[in-house]
Amino acid sequence: MVGEEKTSLRKRLSKSRENSEEKEDQRSPSKESLETPSNGRINLKQLMAKKIQLTAEAEELKPFFMKEVGSHFDDFVTSLIEKSASLDNGGCSITSFSVLEGESNHRAKDLRAPPEHGKIFVVRRSLLDELFEVDHIRTIYHMFIALLILFILSTLVVDYIDEGRLVLEFHLMSYAFGKLPVAMWTWWTMFLSTLAVPYFLFQRWARGYSRSSHPLVHSLFHCFLFMIFQIAVLGLGPTYVVLAYTLPPASRCIVILEQIRFIMKAHSFVRENVPRVLNSAKEKSKTIPIPTVNQYLYFLFAPTLIYRDNYPRTPTVRWGYVAMQFLQVFGCFFYVYYIFERLCAPLFRNIKQEPFSARVLVLCVFNSILPGVLMLLLIFFAFLHCWLNAFAEMLRFGDRMFYKDWWNSTSYSNYYRTWNVVVHDWLYYYAYKDFLWFFTKRFKSAAMLAVFAVSAVVHEYALAVILNFFYPVLFVLFMFFGMAFNFIVNDSRKRPIWNVMVWTSLFAGNGVILCFYSQEWYARQHCPLKNVSPRSGWSGKVMFLSPECKAWCRHY
Numbered sequence: 001m002v003g004e005e006k007t008s009l010r011k012r013l014s015k016s017r018e019n020s021e022e023k024e025d026q027r028s029p030s031k032e033s034l035e036t037p038s039n040g041r042i043n044l045k046q047l048m049a050k051k052i053q054l055t056a057e058a059e060e061l062k063p064f065f066m067k068e069v070g071s072h073f074d075d076f077v078t079s080l081i082e083k084s085a086s087l088d089n090g091g092c093s094i095t096s097f098s099v100l101e102g103e104s105n106h107r108a109k110d111l112r113a114p115p116e117h118g119k120i121f122v123v124r125r126s127l128l129d130e131l132f133e134v135d136h137i138r139t140i141y142h143m144f145i146a147l148l149i150l151f152i153l154s155t156l157v158v159d160y161i162d163e164g165r166l167v168l169e170f171h172l173m174s175y176a177f178g179k180l181p182v183a184m185w186t187w188w189t190m191f192l193s194t195l196a197v198p199y200f201l202f203q204r205w206a207r208g209y210s211r212s213s214h215p216l217v218h219s220l221f222h223c224f225l226f227m228i229f230q231i232a233v234l235g236l237g238p239t240y241v242v243l244a245y246t247l248p249p250a251s252r253c254i255v256i257l258e259q260i261r262f263i264m265k266a267h268s269f270v271r272e273n274v275p276r277v278l279n280s281a282k283e284k285s286k287t288i289p290i291p292t293v294n295q296y297l298y299f300l301f302a303p304t305l306i307y308r309d310n311y312p313r314t315p316t317v318r319w320g321y322v323a324m325q326f327l328q329v330f331g332c333f334f335y336v337y338y339i340f341e342r343l344c345a346p347l348f349r350n351i352k353q354e355p356f357s358a359r360v361l362v363l364c365v366f367n368s369i370l371p372g373v374l375m376l377l378l379i380f381f382a383f384l385h386c387w388l389n390a391f392a393e394m395l396r397f398g399d400r401m402f403y404k405d406w407w408n409s410t411s412y413s414n415y416y417r418t419w420n421v422v423v424h425d426w427l428y429y430y431a432y433k434d435f436l437w438f439f440t441k442r443f444k445s446a447a448m449l450a451v452f453a454v455s456a457v458v459h460e461y462a463l464a465v466i467l468n469f470f471y472p473v474l475f476v477l478f479m480f481f482g483m484a485f486n487f488i489v490n491d492s493r494k495r496p497i498w499n500v501m502v503w504t505s506l507f508a509g510n511g512v513i514l515c516f517y518s519q520e521w522y523a524r525q526h527c528p529l530k531n532v533s534p535r536s537g538w539s540g541k542v543m544f545l546s547p548e549c550k551a552w553c554r555h556y
Helices: 002-026 030-035 044-088 127-131 135-163 171-176 180-209 215-244 249-282 293-301 319-353 358-394 412-419 421-438 444-467 473-488 496-526 547-554
Strands: none
Touching (some): 171 249, 171 319, 180 215, 249 293, 249 421, 319 358, 358 496, 412 421, 412 473, 421 444, 473 496
16 A cells, blocks of 8 residues: 555656656757856856746645645554554454354353453554644644733733723632632542542452352442442532532532542443453462552553553653643633633623523524633643643553544544543443443444433533533533434545534534523522522523512513
8 A cells, every 4th residue: 555655656756757857848949058158157047947947846746745645644544543443353253242243142241351352552642742743733822822812911901991900810710719628628538439449349359259159149249339339429429518518610620520530430440350350260260360559549540541450651751741731731721711701701791781582692602602612622622631641641651542633523423432532432341332242232323322321411410510500401412412413424424514514513512502501600690599490591580589680680
């Protein structure tokens, strides 16, 4: 393949060269004598004409060259992905699903692929780190920095005009991260319990499984204890804390997202190691494959949700790179703050001045698109690139593919696979593939639907607890429109127009989410209703309002 591409490119270049030579030959014979005058000096005009001619020929060749290189690169990546897929499948029939094919017992649920036949970790850089080495791409990064500077200047100038002085207070930021010590000790409690309980339960089960006279009862008992820990300690405990202590949104976000992460980490640890113990007992091995505490502790901090005893490591830690990533995370926090301060707060503070109507709603959605998309890109860059790369560098974690080129997606199925590879891997291996294994690969559509349902419920749960109200806009968009687009705008769509459609729908969706949730937030802040939800829009009832809020909410 590579040889053919190079040959094709050489043919094209040689053909262009031959054509240029033929054109030179067809010119007048006197041309050659004009290039070097009799006095031996080079004619400047002729030199410039020659330079212009060579530049024109290079410009003609450039599109062909880029097309050939792009085609060769696409073929190379496709071949690499196919090879990677064959490695994921073990290169043979020994996988979670293929072992079930051809077996008379299609419900042979004791057959599990070992961890090395799942996700394969290799040393590789994050895509943006590679792209930022290209000046054209880095300029886009510089444009975002320039926009942040303009936001800061705009805020300072407006505050100086209104107040007569520079206002360097961050009321919104301090409010959002209020009661941070409560969030921190809650995190420590979750971390220590996740470190101790799952490891202790697994170790006790693994050592007693082969010696137990009733291994099934022994396994069910420890499985029950593990589920109690997941539901009661990691599930209900942090949720109770954020509600009982009325933590502000950013502090809630820290607790809830870490709660979800610890639940997924604990599940992966048990899911990957239980089959190894079962295979060891089946082979009557004297060695019980129990990971060390250090391996489990490393996994709890590693930027992945797939457990392995060992991961590919980089040789050194670049502390300057770590500091730069954390600096960019804090920069993104301030970026989001200024977006809220300059674009969102004025919009939703002033919307109460007009009677609620379809026109107001549509204008609100379209005015929310720009801040919504900016926040989407900033959250992606701050968390999936900077935050995860910082921890990967500190832990010398080699595989930095936390995302792929989701911005080039021409289908929603590709977008879901490439936007957040860390979470997608967990859903793929522990939700989708386990669902297919349980039902012997018969219900792929049902498995996909189940994964969408789990993801939509978890997203809506996190948003409902963080904002302290249930308003299932995200669930409807994710579960219905997102799933429909996943089947309609599928991988068969390859033309650029479909990339435009994906971006258009992302813009509109983020505008709808920001508009609806912000309206509901401001309605609840200004109109403390009781037993009525939602409170924004025409569904609000003024009969439950305090007198000072009735006038405000009549506009809705």
